[in-house]
Structures are given as C-alpha cells and as structure tokens.
Amino acid sequence: xxxxxxxxxxxxxxxxxxxxxxxxxxxxxxxxxxxxxxxxxxxxxxxxxxxxxxxxxxxxxxxxxxxxxxxxxxxxxxxxxxxxxxxxxxxxxxxxxxxxxxxxxxxxxxxxxxxxxxxxxxxxxxxxxxxxxxxxxxxxxxxxxxxxxxxxxxxxxxxxxxxxxxxxxxxxxxxxxxxxxxxxxxxxxxxxxxxxxxxxxxxxxxxxxxxxxxxxxxxxxxxxxxxxxxxxxxxxxxxxxxxxxxxxxxxxxxxxxxxxxxxxxxxxxxxxxxxxxxxxxxxxxxxxxxxxxxxxxxxxxxxxx
Numbered sequence: 649x650x651x652x653x654x655x656x657x658x659x660x661x662x663x664x665x666x667x668x669x670x671x672x673x674x675x676x677x678x679x680x681x682x683x684x685x686x687x688x689x690x691x692x693x694x695x696x697x698x699x700x701x702x703x704x705x706x707x708x709x710x711x712x713x714x715x716x717x718x719x720x721x722x723x724x725x726x727x728x729x730x731x732x733x734x735x736x737x738x739x740x741x742x743x744x745x746x747x748x749x750x751x752x753x754x755x756x757x758x759x760x761x762x763x764x765x766x767x768x769x770x771x772x773x774x775x776x777x778x779x780x781x782x783x784x785x786x787x788x789x790x791x792x793x794x795x796x797x798x799x800x801x802x803x804x805x806x807x808x809x810x811x812x813x814x815x816x817x818x819x820x821x822x823x824x825x826x827x828x829x830x831x832x833x834x835x836x837x838x839x840x841x842x843x844x845x846x847x848x849x850x851x852x853x854x855x856x857x858x859x860x861x862x863x864x865x866x867x868x869x870x871x872x873x874x875x876x877x878x879x880x881x882x883x884x885x886x887x888x889x890x891x892x893x894x895x896x897x898x899x900x901x902x903x904x905x906x907x908x909x910x911x912x913x914x915x916x917x918x919x920x921x922x923x924x925x926x927x928x929x930x931x932x933x934x935x936x937x938x939x940x941x942x943x944x945x946x947x948x949x950x951x952x953x
Contacts, residue, residue, distance in 0.1 A: 653683035660692060672696050687716035691723050703730060721751035728760060737764055755785035763794060771798060789818035793825050800832060808832050823853040830862060839866060857886030861897055864904075873904045880904065895924035899937055902944070911948045918944060 651659075660675030676693035679686060694709030707730060713723040724747035731740035744761040747754055762777030778795035781788065796811030812829035815822050830845030843866050849859040864879030880901035887894040902917035918941045925934035 653679045653686060656682060657689055664696060669696050669700055685716060687713040687720055706730065719750040721747045721754050725757050740764060753784055755781045759788065759791050766798065774798060787818055789815040789822055805832055805835055821852045823849045823856050827859050857883045865900060868904050873907045876904045877901055892928040895921045906944055906947060914944050
C-alpha cells in the first residue's frame with residue numbers, strides 16, 4: 649500500500665523538527681501531490697522554503713495556503729513578514745489586518761502591525777497595537793521594547809523605563825534595551841545607572857557601537873578625556889565612512905583632544921566633522937563645527953604664546 653497524504657505530512661513534520669529541510673520539502677511535496685487541497689501542507693512547505701532562503705517558493709506556497717483557507721492567520725502573518733522585509737509595507741499591513749481578523753488573539757500580528765504603524769508615524773495606533781500584543785502575550789521582550797521607544801518619544805520617561813526594564817528581564821542579553829534604558833537614565837539625571845547600562849550593552853555585544861559614543865560622553869563629562877577618546881574611537885570604527893552620525897563622534901572627540909593638548913588630532917577631527925555636516929546638509933551643526941575649529945586654532949595659538 650502507498651503512503652497516505654497524512655503520513656507524508658507527518659514525516660515532513662518530523663524531518664523539519666530534525667532540521668532536515670531537504671527531506672521535509674520532499675515529504676510535504678509528496679503530501680501535496682496526494683492531496684492538493686491541504687492548506688497546511690502548502691503552509692508548512694512555505695516555511696521550509698523560507699528557511700532555505702527561497703522567498704519566491706515561500707510566497708507561492710503561502711498564497712496557495714490562503715487561497716485554500718482564507719482564514720489562515722499564520723499564512724497571512726508569514727507572508728506579511730516577507731513583504732515587510734522586501735519593503736512592501738502596504739501589502740504587509742493588509743495581510744496583518746487579515747491575520748488579526750482571522751485570529752483576534754494573534755499577539756505577534758499586533759506587534760508587527762504596531763511596528764509598521766510606527767514607521768508610518770501613526771504613533772497612537774502603534775501604541776494601541778503594542779498594548780494589545782502585551783495583553784495577549786506578556787512575555788515577548790520586543791513588544792515591551794517597542795512600546796518603550798514610543799513612550800520615550802512621547803515624553804513618558806517612567807513608562808519607558810519600566811518597559812525597557814521588563815524587556816531586559818525577559819531577555820537579559822537585549823543590547824538595545826540596555827542602551828535605550830541608559831538614555832532614559834541620563835534624561836532622569838541618573839548618570840551612574842546610565843553608565844552601568846552602557847557597560848552592560850557593550851558587555852552583551854562589543855560590536856554594537858552606540859553605547860560607546862554615549863559612554864564616551866559620560867566619561868568626558870566626568871573628566872576622563874582619555875577614556876572618552878578611546879570610546880569615541882571604538883564607536884567610529886563601526887560607522888560607514890560617510891555616515892551622518894559619524895560627524896557627531898568626530899566633533900565630540902575633537903573637544904576631548906583639545907583638553908588633552910592634542911592639537912593635530914583635535915583639528916583633524918573637527919575637519920572631518922565639518923566635512924560630514926556639510927555633506928549631509930546639517931547647516932546648524934556645520935556652523936557649530938566651524939566655530940569650534942576657530943576656537944581650537946585660537947586656543948592653541950594662545951597656548952603657544
């Protein structure tokens with residue numbers, strides 16, 4: 649007797665659980681050939697295609713799964729993830745709306761829809777989606793993190809602090825949450841706590857450059873100019889050559905080098921900052937950098953005299 653579609657499907661599940669994607673693909677395909685109306689088989693094969701980086705194959709199977717079952721919430725969600733990654737935000741939003749309509753308790757769909765709404769500057773709508781996602785599934789650190797970012801933007805520092813802290817509790821290696829909580833600490837005047845969070849972020853991921861810049865600023869304010877220069881230098885290594893944010897790091901490192909009596913280094917950094925501010929048409933900071941360059945030149949002339 650030949651294999652049934654249910655047996656082929658089950659064998660596909662086993663192979664997938666064992667990360668034997670080639671065999672899983674074969675078994676799901678066999679199940680589909682035996683029963684071309686099984687939406688679950690198309691969906692599962694789509695997941696395998698996605699794991700194999702065959703995005704076209706995944707989309708084709710998610711499309712078919714939805715055609716066979718117009719209430720297939722997970723298929724809508726997976727297709728929305730691909731659409732978002734490909735820059736098709738409107739299509740992703742439509743699919744997330746359909747996923748939520750099919751399953752009003754789909755926490756991840758609310759989270760992703762919140763991210764898309766936030767990107768579209770629909771802040772209140774995004775916040776509502778994050779609230780719903782957390783209500784349905786209060787253990788997804790990304791939901792708390794994203795809600796915290798919005799709360800910080802809205803000026804709710806205590807709310808942002810609570811959500812960043814909850815994200816860290818759920819994921820103690822959440823680098824961005826440590827960094828952003830450090831920013832909130834600074835705004836609340838808790839300098840030592842901010843420094844501790846920047847240290848934790850760097851400890852969790854030494855390649856994440858943002859905490860180095862912020863920690864460098866704190867070190868500079870505390871009088872540790874050499875430590876500040878070291879952190880600024882590390883931060884600079886992570887930026888592309890012409891990144892706009894790189895100008896601010898050069899600017900601050902230049903000021904630290906002045907106090908270390910490094911004339912050549914200070915002037916070289918302020919020249920780089922001036923060039924980048926001008927290139928990115930940041931008129932205000934470009935003017936500030938020109939003023940600082942003049943002050944640096946005057947400072948060292950006065951020192952020599």
